[in-house]
Structures are given as C-alpha cells and as structure tokens.
Amino acid sequence: MPPSKPPTKPPLSSLISTHDFAAAFPLAVPAKTVAFVTSAATDSLTCAANKEAYASITLRPRILRDVSGPIALSTTLLAHPVRSPIYAAPTSMGRTVHPEGEREIARGCVAAGVAIVVSTSASFAVREVLDVVGGRVPAFFQLYVDRDRHKSETVLREAVGAGVKGVWVTVDAPVIGKREADERAPLDEVEVTTPMSGAQAVRDAAGGGLGRIMGKYVDASLAWGDVAWLRGCLPRGMPVVLKGIQTAMDAVAAMGAGVEGIVVSNHGGRSLDTSPATILVLLELQRCCPQIFDRMEVFVDGGIMRGTDVFKALCLGAKGVGIGRGTLYGLGYGEEGVKKYIEILNDELETTMRMCGVTSLDELHPGLLNTRAVDHLIPSTVDEEHPFAKWRPSKL
Numbered sequence: 001m002p003p004s005k006p007p008t009k010p011p012l013s014s015l016i017s018t019h020d021f022a023a024a025f026p027l028a029v030p031a032k033t034v035a036f037v038t039s040a041a042t043d044s045l046t047c048a049a050n051k052e053a054y055a056s057i058t059l060r061p062r063i064l065r066d067v068s069g070p071i072a073l074s075t076t077l078l079a080h081p082v083r084s085p086i087y088a089a090p091t092s093m094g095r096t097v098h099p100e101g102e103r104e105i106a107r108g109c110v111a112a113g114v115a116i117v118v119s120t121s122a123s124f125a126v127r128e129v130l131d132v133v134g135g136r137v138p139a140f141f142q143l144y145v146d147r148d149r150h151k152s153e154t155v156l157r158e159a160v161g162a163g164v165k166g167v168w169v170t171v172d173a174p175v176i177g178k179r180e181a182d183e184r185a186p187l188d189e190v191e192v193t194t195p196m197s198g199a200q201a202v203r204d205a206a207g208g209g210l211g212r213i214m215g216k217y218v219d220a221s222l223a224w225g226d227v228a229w230l231r232g233c234l235p236r237g238m239p240v241v242l243k244g245i246q247t248a249m250d251a252v253a254a255m256g257a258g259v260e261g262i263v264v265s266n267h268g269g270r271s272l273d274t275s276p277a278t279i280l281v282l283l284e285l286q287r288c289c290p291q292i293f294d295r296m297e298v299f300v301d302g303g304i305m306r307g308t309d310v311f312k313a314l315c316l317g318a319k320g321v322g323i324g325r326g327t328l329y330g331l332g333y334g335e336e337g338v339k340k341y342i343e344i345l346n347d348e349l350e351t352t353m354r355m356c357g358v359t360s361l362d363e364l365h366p367g368l369l370n371t372r373a374v375d376h377l378i379p380s381t382v383d384e385e386h387p388f389a390k391w392r393p394s395k396l
C-alpha cells in the first residue's frame with residue numbers, strides 16, 4: 001500500500017461556515033498549536049455550555065415587516081465607530097498560528113472594519129500591531145497585571161503611546177486554568193515570543209502547558225482597589241473595561257467602581273470549568289441589574305459560532321461580541337481568513353435580522369427571544385446583603 005498522504009487544509013474558498021474553519025484548523029497548524037488554542041479547563045464543560053446555551057434560547061421571529069432595505073450593522077464600541085459589533089477578542093501568542101500573528105489578525109480586522117483587542121501576551125509588541133492598524137479601526141489593549149507592577153506600568157505607557165483606545169483588564173484568570181491537552185502536548189513544535197510579558201516558554205515538571213507556563217507572571221493579588229491604581233496609570237478619560245465578569249453582583253460592583261465597560265466572559269471556558277455559560281450571565285444581568293446597561297457598555301464572548309448567537313447576545317443588551325478561537329481559526333488562512341470568518345458571521349447576522357423582522361441593531365430587544373428553557377438556571381436577584389452590591393467608588 002502506498003503511504004497515506006498527510007491531509008492538506010481545504011482552500012479558503014471552500015469554507016462557508018465557522019464550523020468549516022474549526023474543522024480545517026488542525027490541518028493548518030502544528031499539533032501543539034491545536035492543543036493550545038482548542039483546549040479548555042479540565043472537563044471542558046463550560047466551553048461546551050457556552051455553545052449549548054445559545055442553542056437552548058430560541059428566536060421569536062416577527063413577520064411582514066418589510067425587511068427589503070439595507071441592514072445596518074455599523075455601531076460604536078466605546079464611542080469608536082466600527083462596521084459590525086463583532087470584534088477580535090484578545091488572544092495570546094498568535095505566532096503559534098501564523099508567522100505574522102497578531103499583526104495579521106489586525107490586517108484582517110482592518111479589512112473587515114472591526115475592532116481588535118491586543119493581548120499583553122501577544123507575539124508582538126503593541127506598537128508593532130498598532131502600526132498595522134494605522135488608526136483605521138479601534139484597537140484596545142488587554143492587560144494581564146504583572147506581579148511586578150512596574151512592568152505593567154511600562155507596558156501600559158507603551159500601549160497608550162501606541163494609540164490604544166482603552167484598556168481591558170482580564171479579571172477571570174488570577175491563575176491560568178488547567179488545560180490538560182495543552183499540558184500534554186510537547187512545547188518544542190512552536191515558536192513562542194511574548195515581548196511584552198517577557199515570559200519564557202520552558203517546559204517544567206508539571207508539563208508543557210503554554211498558557212500556564214507563559215502566565216506565571218500574572219498577579220493573583222489583584223483586587224477591586226486596584227481599579228484606582230489602573231486609572232492612575234492612564235490618561236484622563238481613557239476607558240477601562242473589566243473582562244471576565246460572571247455574576248450580577250460583580251457587574252454591579254464594576255458599575256460602582258466606575259469602569260466604562262465589562263466583558264461577560266469565562267475565557268472561553270479556559271479558566272474555571274463549570275462556571276456559567278456567558279449568554280446565561282447576560283440574561284442574569286438583564287433580570288437582576290438592568291440599570292448597568294445604561295451606565296456601561298457590556299460586551300460578551302464565548303462560544304459564538306453563528307449569526308443567530310450574535311443576534312441573541314445583542315438582543316440581551318451586548319454592545320459588542322468577541323470572537324476568540326474563531327479569530328485564530330481564521331488566522332490559519334492569514335488576513336483573508338480572519339476577514340472571511342468575520343464576514344460569515346456578519347452575513348448570518350444580517351439574515352437572522354431580516355428573518356426576525358428587523359433591519360437595524362437599535363430594534364433588537366429581549367422580546368425577540370424565548371428563554372423559557374433556561375430561565376430556571378438564572379439567579380433572580382443580586383444578593384443585596386453582599387457588600388459588593390452596594391459598593392460605590394468612594395469606598396475603593
């Protein structure tokens with residue numbers, strides 16, 4: 001028998017859904033990269049729940065509403081115009097996927113007219129990524145706070161100097177989640193550089209988990225009082241967003257801390273397994289603390305694979321939706337892949353909107369959804385006795 005040829009990745013033109021991209025990814029990148037990107041914490045239950053919860057919420061389409069006109073997807077994120085509410089969530093070590101890593105993601109975002117959030121653990125310095133962006137789409141900086149605060153202050157100065165429009169502090173990963181597939185896959189297949197964090201990719205006794213090894217610098221002592229420290233590092237008026245809110249209590253606390261935005265996120269299920277699906281947390285915020293949507297911008301990420309998912313998140317008050325793994329699946333095909341991935345979601349979102357009888361994002365509201373199948377999973381109140389529920393900035 002002739003030796004079997006290794007499968008080659010299908011041409012980009014043949015991919016018509018985000019699932020096609022996910023299936024092609026292992027054919028486009030080394031096995032270690034697949035393990036790093038696709039893995040999730042322990043039993044991957046939250047990673048799966050993020051997707052399943054979207055499937056459990058159904059649509060309530062309205063009919064006969066003349067949806068023949070153009071669909072307007074353009075909006076603003078933190079007052080910056082974008083062509084679509086979909087954005088590239090921060091992802092680290094993009095060079096494990098493509099030699100140009102985050103710079104190539106940035107090219108794809110510019111081509112699609114959407115925002116990018118650049119990770120502290122990006123493969124390139126923030127200025128190298130923003131040089132590519134050239135101010136054509138908003139770029140935000142995601143901060144992992146270093147135990148050595150001076151290092152974080154330096155990196156923040158660089159990010160501000162490079163022209164980022166806001167800082168997104170990740171708060172759902174005081175330690176890095178246990179991702180067993182990543183831990184088992186040998187480290188030596190990929191080139192890892194994270195110039196802003198300075199971490200070194202050296203295997204240790206626990207294994208080769210890229211996330212864990214490269215995340216040892218993260219400061220687990222971060223607390224609410226540090227919002228004031230962060231503000232002090234930034235120019236007046238620069239928005240601060242907390243990424244990784246998972247309860248109404250913490251959403252209310254974030255509002256009390258005076259931040260401009262939150263990301264409802266569980267890190268794509270990569271941090272704490274069995275934490276709730278993000279769309280259910282968004283529903284919890286609508287039920288328990290609807291006032292926060294008027295006071296801050298609320299973003300969401302995790303498990304978004306279809307235009308109907310984006311639609312549901314927007315109906316529940318999200319101002320923007322982040323794509324993590326999907327951006328990297330697109331990156332397997334370079335700039336064109338990132339652009340196409342976003343455009344597939346835009347296109348599906350447009351179709352969903354027409355089918356539901358709306359032509360603009362302003363017309364989306366919770367009444368277009370049926371959430372009965374998940375209502376029993378939603379806590380009904382903020383715990384008013386909890387000290388966080390009453391916090392105001394003066395108490396920080």
Ligand SMILES: Cc1cc2nc3c(=O)[nH]c(=O)nc-3n(C[C@H](O)[C@H](O)[C@H](O)COP(=O)(O)O)c2cc1C
Nearest residue numbers: 037089090091092119170267268302303323324325
């Ligand atoms: C490979 C990879 C690297 C990531 N790196 C970061 C990071 O550096 N900072 C961060 O806040 N979140 C990071 N995330 C989490 C994403 O920002 C996002 O919350 C998550 O991927 C959303 O879920 P999804 O992958 O299902 O879209 C990373 C996710 C992946 C898959």
Ligand SMILES: CCCCCCC(=O)C(=O)O
Nearest residue numbers: 092121144211214215270
């Ligand atoms: C602290 C950052 C190092 C790697 C982890 C990046 C990340 O957030 C993820 O993989 O998820």
